Amino acid sequence: MSKGVLLVNLGSPDSTDPKDVKKYLGEFLMDPRVIDVPTWARTLLVKGIILNTRPKKSAEAYQKIWWKEGSPLIVLSQRLQKKVSRFSDIPIGLAMRYGKMNIKDGLQQLNDQGVDEVLIVPLYPQFAMATTETILVLAEELRKEFFPHMRFSDLPPFYNNEAYTKVLAKSIAEQLENLDYEHLLFSYHGVPERHIRKSDVTKSHCKIDGSCCQTASAAHQFCYRHQCYETTRLVAEELQLKPDTFSTSFQSRLGFDPWLQPYTDRTIERMGKQGIKKMAIVTPAFVSDCLETLEEIAMEGEEIFHEVGGKEFTTIPCLNDRDDWAQTLSSWINEWAEVKTELA
Incomplete structure (x- = not known):
């Protein structure tokens, strides 16, 4: 089996344009693990109310924090990916749960590199339905439909590591x-x-x-x-x-x-x-x-x-792409790869 890793973060609108923000919010808030009410109620709340009132305000908020390179979350995640790649010998992919750079594309890129054993790494220290769980559930759905030959493992919450x-x-x-x-x-x-x-x-x-x-x-x-x-x-x-x-x-x-x-x-x-x-x-x-x-x-x-x-x-800034954080994350990845190699 050829091993690889998919780092997964939340995601971001494509731009600060209210139309892009509306599209992103629609995907995010219609996730049944984010707003966990019956579909009819979620649709009424999200499409009938929130998406008609919130995108403009949210777009203004994004405009305040947007970088020249793009969304801070995306840019920082990409920087982390590059650093982790330096400390690991296996392919390190990056995907977002919502928006572009989606999980399916991330898995496809690993697949194109010959990877068939994937460590899914939700970039959240603590477990939650609306973060870790929704990532792992969607990844498994995609595996069954598009990548049945792949095998998945996942990095458990690391809040107490x-x-x-x-x-x-x-x-x-x-x-x-x-x-x-x-x-x-x-x-x-x-x-x-x-x-x-x-x-x-x-x-x-x-x-x-x-x-x-x-x-x-x-x-x-x-x-x-x-x-x-x-x-x-x-x-x-x-x-x-x-x-x-x-x-x-x-x-x-x-x-x-x-x-x-x-x-x-x-x-x-x-x-x-x-x-x-x-x-x-x-x-x-x-x-x-x-x-x-x-x-x-x-x-x-x-x-x-x-x-x-x-x-x-x-x-106080998040860990972002700190060297010691990238090294810590890569050490977990390398330990996983070693165990998988020993079991092969």
Whole structure:
């Protein structure tokens, strides 16, 4: 078997034109693992309401963060791919779950290089229905239809992998080294609470009551909330942070159903009102900077903080294409390739 890897990230509109943004949002929001309601309700919500109101506003947000080379998320993912390729001897492909550079094309490119054993690498540290699961489900559907000769493995969530924790902690420490900050906020992308319960393999553990995430359970293997809090805990231990100097929150909620709390925007506002003057924020649900980090946090978050009296607001970059992150990722890939070779 000839081995190869497919790195998979979220995706991006082709441009900041509202038409391209509308097309991208349509594909993204019509995914039943993103908005997990009956098809008729999802269609009514997305095509009847959101796509008639949101694309223009979202396009304006993308315009604020767009680079000359294109979408930051795409550019940074490509840079990471190139670096990982330098540290690996097998083909490293790149695909996006939504938009161009789709998973089918990524698999086809590996297929054209003679690859028939693929490691799928969702570029998300924590498992969630709307991230890891939708990537793996679609990849398997494509394999069955177009690439039945291929065999897939997948990289499990790496939120608690020691190598990842150390790289993330180092990236934060470098930004905080000469920074006199009062509070470090770990902000993760939000998901509806029902996603947590749907992913509960025990069907009874995840009560989102403040204690279930700290109580050992098989549910934690697929519990996004637990994995976010565990990421924070492990990194805080690595950085030797004092308990009252950091916290966890969740951003980017949509609609009226309850989402994971506390909400990032309200947390920023509350801390500013409580007298916090110097705040830093890191977004460990993402490995690549994107709209949610560059605009929602670095721009909107800072604006909220200043409006309530905050003075210094520091946004810590994602891992992006850091050398140590690329080396860590390539080491996991090389270990997988070695095991597959030994089993062959």
